[in-house]
Amino acid sequence: MEDRKVNGSFGYxxxxxxxxxxxxxxxxxxxxxxxxxxxxxxxxxxxxxxxxYTPALGVSESPWVxxxxxxxxxxxxxxxxxxxxxxxxxVYNLIFGxxxxxxxxxxxxxVRNKRFKxxxxxITYLPHFISLIVxxxxxxxxxxxxxxxxxxxxxxxxxxxxxxxxPKLYRTIYVASSIWQEVGWGSIIYLSALAGxxxxxxxxxxxxxxxxWKQLIHVTMPAIAPTIIIMLIMKMGSLMNxxxxxxxxxxxPSTYETADIISSHIYRIGLLDQDWSYSTAIGLFNSVxxxxxxxxxxxxxxxxxxxxxx
Amino acid sequence: MRxxxxxxxxxxxxxxxALAGCGGGNTGTPExxxxxxxxxxxxxxxxxxxxxxxGGEAPGEFSYPMAPGDKLTYWCELTTTVSANYxxxxxxPFGKGxxxxxxxxxxxxxxxxxxxxEQFSLILADGNLPDLMEYNWMTDYPxxxxxxxxxxxxxxxxxxxxQYCPNLTAYLAANPDIDKMIKTDEGHYYVFPxxxxxxxxxxxxxxxxxxxxxxxxxxxxxxxxxxxHTVLTAFKEKKxxxxxxxxxxxxxxxxxxDPFAFAYETxxxxxxxxxxxxxxxxxxxxxxxxxxxxAQWYAEGLIDPDLATLGSDQVSAKITNGxxxxxxxxxxxxxxxWTTAARSSNPTFKLVAAPPPTxxxxxxxxxxxxxxxxxxxxxVAITTSCKDIERAARLMDYAYxxxxxxxxNFGTEGESYEMKDGYPTYTDQIMKNPDGLPVSQAxxxxxxxxYNGPFVQDIRYLEQYYTLDEQKETNGIWGDSNGAAHVMxxxxxxxxxxxxxxxxxxxxxxxxxxxxxxxxFGTESLDNFDTYVKNMENMGLARALEIQNAALDRYNAR
Numbered sequence: 019m020e021d022r023k024v025n026g027s028f029g030y031x032x033x034x035x036x037x038x039x040x041x042x043x044x045x046x047x048x049x050x051x052x053x054x055x056x057x058x059x060x061x062x063x064x065x066x067x068x069x070x071y072t073p074a075l076g077v078s079e080s081p082w083v084x085x086x087x088x089x090x091x092x093x094x095x096x097x098x099x100x101x102x103x104x105x106x107x108x109v110y111n112l113i114f115g116x117x118x119x120x121x122x123x124x125x126x127x128x129v130r131n132k133r134f135k136x137x138x139x140x141i142t143y144l145p146h147f148i149s150l151i152v153x154x155x156x157x158x159x160x161x162x163x164x165x166x167x168x169x170x171x172x173x174x175x176x177x178x179x180x181x182x183x184x185p186k187l188y189r190t191i192y193v194a195s196s197i198w199q200e201v202g203w204g205s206i207i208y209l210s211a212l213a214g215x216x217x218x219x220x221x222x223x224x225x226x227x228x229x230x231w232k233q234l235i236h237v238t239m240p241a242i243a244p245t246i247i248i249m250l251i252m253k254m255g256s257l258m259n260x261x262x263x264x265x266x267x268x269x270x271p272s273t274y275e276t277a278d279i280i281s282s283h284i285y286r287i288g289l290l291d292q293d294w295s296y297s298t299a300i301g302l303f304n305s306v307x308x309x310x311x312x313x314x315x316x317x318x319x320x321x322x323x324x325x326x327x328x
Numbered sequence: 329m330r331x332x333x334x335x336x337x338x339x340x341x342x343x344x345x346a347l348a349g350c351g352g353g354n355t356g357t358p359e360x361x362x363x364x365x366x367x368x369x370x371x372x373x374x375x376x377x378x379x380x381x382x383g384g385e386a387p388g389e390f391s392y393p394m395a396p397g398d399k400l401t402y403w404c405e406l407t408t409t410v411s412a413n414y415x416x417x418x419x420x421p422f423g424k425g426x427x428x429x430x431x432x433x434x435x436x437x438x439x440x441x442x443x444x445x446e447q448f449s450l451i452l453a454d455g456n457l458p459d460l461m462e463y464n465w466m467t468d469y470p471x472x473x474x475x476x477x478x479x480x481x482x483x484x485x486x487x488x489x490x491q492y493c494p495n496l497t498a499y500l501a502a503n504p505d506i507d508k509m510i511k512t513d514e515g516h517y518y519v520f521p522x523x524x525x526x527x528x529x530x531x532x533x534x535x536x537x538x539x540x541x542x543x544x545x546x547x548x549x550x551x552x553x554x555x556x557h558t559v560l561t562a563f564k565e566k567k568x569x570x571x572x573x574x575x576x577x578x579x580x581x582x583x584x585x586d587p588f589a590f591a592y593e594t595x596x597x598x599x600x601x602x603x604x605x606x607x608x609x610x611x612x613x614x615x616x617x618x619x620x621x622x623a624q625w626y627a628e629g630l631i632d633p634d635l636a637t638l639g640s641d642q643v644s645a646k647i648t649n650g651x652x653x654x655x656x657x658x659x660x661x662x663x664x665x666w667t668t669a670a671r672s673s674n675p676t677f678k679l680v681a682a683p684p685p686t687x688x689x690x691x692x693x694x695x696x697x698x699x700x701x702x703x704x705x706x707x708v709a710i711t712t713s714c715k716d717i718e719r720a721a722r723l724m725d726y727a728y729x730x731x732x733x734x735x736x737n738f739g740t741e742g743e744s745y746e747m748k749d750g751y752p753t754y755t756d757q758i759m760k761n762p763d764g765l766p767v768s769q770a771x772x773x774x775x776x777x778x779y780n781g782p783f784v785q786d787i788r789y790l791e792q793y794y795t796l797d798e799q800k801e802t803n804g805i806w807g808d809s810n811g812a813a814h815v816m817x818x819x820x821x822x823x824x825x826x827x828x829x830x831x832x833x834x835x836x837x838x839x840x841x842x843x844x845x846x847x848x849f850g851t852e853s854l855d856n857f858d859t860y861v862k863n864m865e866n867m868g869l870a871r872a873l874e875i876q877n878a879a880l881d882r883y884n885a886r
Contacts, residue, residue: 072470073452074479095835095867162634162642164570180634183849270578270636271841272849278838286838291830292449292470 067299087299119204142202154267255312393431404462409772459714466704475823492721495729519707534806537654539680563653571632574652590695696809706780727783739774819879
């Protein structure tokens with residue numbers, strides 16, 4: 019009761035808050051509308067995963083089929099392989115791709131020559147702006163027996179071979195090229211976090227006799243740890259979300275064994291064969307796993323580091 | 329820290345909002361469609377009513393152009409030779425003339441390049457259908473054409489043909505085999521079809537190789553598998569070709585029509601066996617023989633080592649620069665283009681068509697590439713949203729009449745063609761375009777005869793389109809097989825079966841594509857061929873064949 023007097027009713031508080039922060043609320047409206055229109059409203063369409071959808075009948079009129087689309091996926095001969103490929107590819111992407119921008123940012127942070135630093139930064143950003151079609155086109159050509167990669171291999175005395183036709187090499191090519199594409203761009207956020215570290219801390223550490231390495235471990239890393247963890251949680255949430263674009267541009271039947279992932283499978287069935295319900299079911303299944311991963315990572319992070327999304 | 333994270337999120341969200349604005353351009357089309365439809369509502373009722381009451385025009389009295397009326401919306405893919413110079417079919421001389429000749433105002437709607445199927449589904453989901461839609465209704469509507477009628481998307485056209493389409497009706501009466509192709513099993517007409525007017529036009533893909541090299545090495549054009557082996561080996565050893573045989577492996581139509589598979593009287597997909605039943609080639613013993621030869625050639629370096637990743641650019645480069653000496657493809661877009669490109673630096677460059685190879689010397693080729701005269705492609709259906717059905721039907725019927733036939737295949741007399749001794753001959757506007765356009769693009773501005781659409785294609789277009797002698801020979805050489813007896817007729821599974829069929833075939837095709845390459849590359853031993861067949865059987869191959877055979881029976885009973 020006491021509380022109520024101080025804070026007033028919900029309506030009263032809301033009104034007061036509105037008056038005080040009106041401009042902030044107005045600013046946030048487009049974002050809320052955006053999320054509603056493009057992220058919440060389309061969720062309604064996910065019910066076609068439980069229906070036999072035909073565009074002519076529409077979402078609401080198509081007949082219900084229960085979990086038939088899901089069981090079809092679980093029973094598919096490719097189910098195990100798709101899950102395995104998706105997980106392996108994203109885990110490799112995480113293990114090798116996640117630390118790369120952090121390392122680059124730490125290295126750049128130590129560079130004292132302004133000019134050199136900005137040139138390096140620009141060069142590492144550039145691949146991010148090259149269209150995926152171009153990137154994969156280059157990779158395909160470079161990987162051919164007469165391509166650049168094979169020229170390099172041959173220069174060091176290796177045997178020329180069609181690299182993109184070898185299932186064993188596919189993941190390496192995929193992950194390495196992803197790192198090349200995104201390392202510079204991904205380092206921006208860490209660089210900004212590094213810029214926020216108080217220089218007095220470094221001075222204090224120096225006085226205590228810490229060298230560069232010790233400063234890195236005891237000052238820099240703790241300072242950017244929250245950023246790293248948030249980025250990691252967000253990345254975990256999209257662990258299974260391997261986009262189909264790069265895969266369908268890079269794979270061919272001879273590398274399906276390691277290259278075919280859930281999203282490329284959806285693409286082939288959903289968009290090319292127009293089996294919307296089935297592909298939605300797989301997509302939904304994928305999202306549920308993603309959501310679970312996000313929750314778990316968040317929980318772990320909350321327990322051990324006080325940093326979490328909510 | 330929390331605050332910083334929050335602001336990070338907000339910034340990200342705002343950026344996303346800003347970006348979303350860029351995608352907004354597409355939404356205009358469906359609205360435009362609705363408007364066209366509502367305005368069309370007025371006049372249409374009358375047209376139909378007057379005809380029903382018997383006071384309307386009998387087919388004989390009708391003549392083009394029609395009296396001005398409401399605008400029709402027409403949805404179709406814009407082929408690349410048109411989109412190179414025009415944003416819409418309505419901007420081309422062809423589109424303008426077509427509207428003037430028929431007295432119909434048409435609003436053309438085109439899906440973005442390469443997104444035909446996606447846009448098709450979006451339009452259907454949206455529900456605002458254009459009046460006329462050009463699409464492959466036979467194979468690309470989930471569930472098939474009969475389902476499209478049942479779903480209330482398109483109209484059955486039997487009555488429409490009878491009432492308003494004297495030209496098409498006459499054509500179908502004269503060509504009963506085509507009449508059979510364009511119906512559903514239930515006997516419904518559903519489209520104004522794209523028809524290849526002659527069997528010769530159905531023969532588009534074949535083997536070709538360097539004639540100048542053959543002359544130099546004193547070799548004949550190969551006709552058997554063994555002769556091919558000799559020629560390719562000679563190309564490799566004597567001409568230094570790193571990839572003697574090289575073709576666009578990523579292009580599905582080349583795989584389905586692989587002449588070397590045909591040599592072993594098989595195919596990677598469904599074919600009609602001599603027993604009158606449907607067979608799935610890739611699961612049969614002959615396919616193993618084909619793979620054995622391919623694996624041997626691959627191991628000997630006679631086939632391009634980068635086979636699986638080859639696109640048209642790479643093949644084009646290899647053929648023109650002499651890395652490869654043999655390939656397969658079309659006479660126009662491949663043989664002609666390559667020859668023109670290569671001759672600028674190597675004037676003696678010449679490709680020659682090779683006949684469908686056989687295993688035995690001198691045997692008649694049993695299999696060969698040939699398409700059905702009606703493939704379902706680029707055929708126009710009238711949707712249930714169309715208000716003025718008579719106008720739409722008469723617009724489409726125009727192309728199947730004498731005047732329209734000439735117009736679709738040759739354009740406007742005096743402008744794009746002249747009649748010389750009763751033979752429509754393209755003018756220099758087409759053949760030596762003053763603006764320097766390639767023949768294919770100049771043609772596409774005035775006609776549809778050089779690609780496709782709702783009309784009957786005329787062989788006389790092709791006779792002029794092919795300018796090189798070696799191109800003109802191709803039809804005779806490539807067509808020299810009994811292939812027509814083995815090509816699948818345009819059968820349609822029932823709507824209930826079609827889903828089951830595509831589910832099964834999806835898995836099988838993926839598996840076949842993967843294993844075929846592994847067998848060729850030698851990463852999988854051909855001793856495992858039986859396991860491979862067994863796996864396909866476990867995926868439901870027998871059921872798929874049962875569905876296809878039932879569809880074939882229904883087709884034969886049409």
